[in-house]
Amino acid sequence: MKKHILILDDEANIRDLLGQFLSNSGYQVTPVATASEAFKTIQNQSPDLVISDLQLEDSDGLEMIDQLKKESPGTPVILLTGVLFDPEVVENVLSKHVDSYLEKTSSLTKIRETVESLLAQS
């Protein structure tokens, strides 16, 4: 059975490209643009993994992720953002909220490897 991945990003191009790549890689993908849509999907479909942007139209990314973690603590979350953080910030702050942090400049292959790794652990 295909693993289900929820992609949350307010940029349609990012959602489409990442969604298509992961779909071609054998995953079931649900792309959404807002946090409210993401919560609906989480409640109704229980995805195996969530890839989320940090800056959303209707919510702060980290708050949304914390809430998601409360509702579905076992679901791994990858933070995929265009904001470049210092490694210290990533180490000391972001890692407490998410299972993995990736910059959007990371390649799709790198993102897929991270997805595979997290799904294998979960």
Added chain:
Amino acid sequence: MKDKTTKRILAFFLLISVILFAVAVQAARNIKQSSDSSDWVNHTHATILEIDALRTALSVAEASARSYSWSNNAHDLTTSKKALSDIGEHLSITQALTRYDSNKAEEVSDIEALVNQRISSLRNILTTTAKGKAAAARGLSNRDAGNEVSIDIQRRLKKLKDRELAQLTERDIESYLQAQKTRWIIWAGVTLNVLLLAVVGWLIKHDINTRRQAAAALQAANEQLEIRVKERTAELADANQQLSMDNLEQQWTNQTLEHQLRYNQRIVDSISDLVFVLTKTSNISRMNPAVLHHCGWETTDLINQPLAKVVELDDDTNNPSNGSLKLAMKEGHDLRDQKANLKNKQGHQTPVMLSMFPLRDQNKIVGGVVTIQTT
């Protein structure tokens, strides 16, 4: 186009047909010869019978004429006359039977002359006896005994008969040999045809085997080709998938790069300080909106213009036109919090604090960034 084997088979069948035709012709010819031979044998037998009958009739006629001359018995006369009549009849038949053979016809003609002579002598005896001249008739009869003509006739007839018999024997031998020859021809033809049919059978079997092997080889080749096509199709599908993924990867790179550039641009644009990006020759290549907002310049007024058009360092009399700034950029060190004057489009000057940071690309100075704080 017919293949080689089919041509061979057709050639063999043609040969078989020719042999069968030759055998049939030979058989037909032999049947005709046999028929002709049979007619000739019947004809010869008839001739021999007529010769025998002629000899017998002649003997009977002679004997009964002599007997009549001595006995004057009517029965002998009747017998003699009938025998004489039979002689004529058998002679005519013999003549008819031998008319197509000139030698025989000539011989029979000679015999006929002698027979007629002999008949005349015998009739003379009979006539003399019938007239009651018994003594004369007996004299004639006595002289007739051992008649040379009669002996000659008998000898000639015997010779003719012997010749007919000899020819009959010769024809029998010839007919036998012909029959043997025909038998051999038929057997040889049949045997040859059986052998040819066997060869044709072998050819057909060989051809079927060859075709089966070719069909099996073709099937194997097709299966191999099908496997290769499937493999190649799978390879192409994989390559296509990889290409598609590579394409997505490329689009992703472009998209995220563009996103990053926009993000960085927004950062620069949101700064309230004036920011200039300079070329190596200290000409303006970029600026943030704060420059335009503070000075009233348009972008086109400043792009590729010297920085001195907008801002000039104080206390730079030794190095006019921002000579210190250029020197710092050339030497690759920062210039921080330097007093300077900002000129707007109308020429009004405002004191500001200027900093310059060289721009490096792989340890090579490619330009500089100037920030200006208004007080």
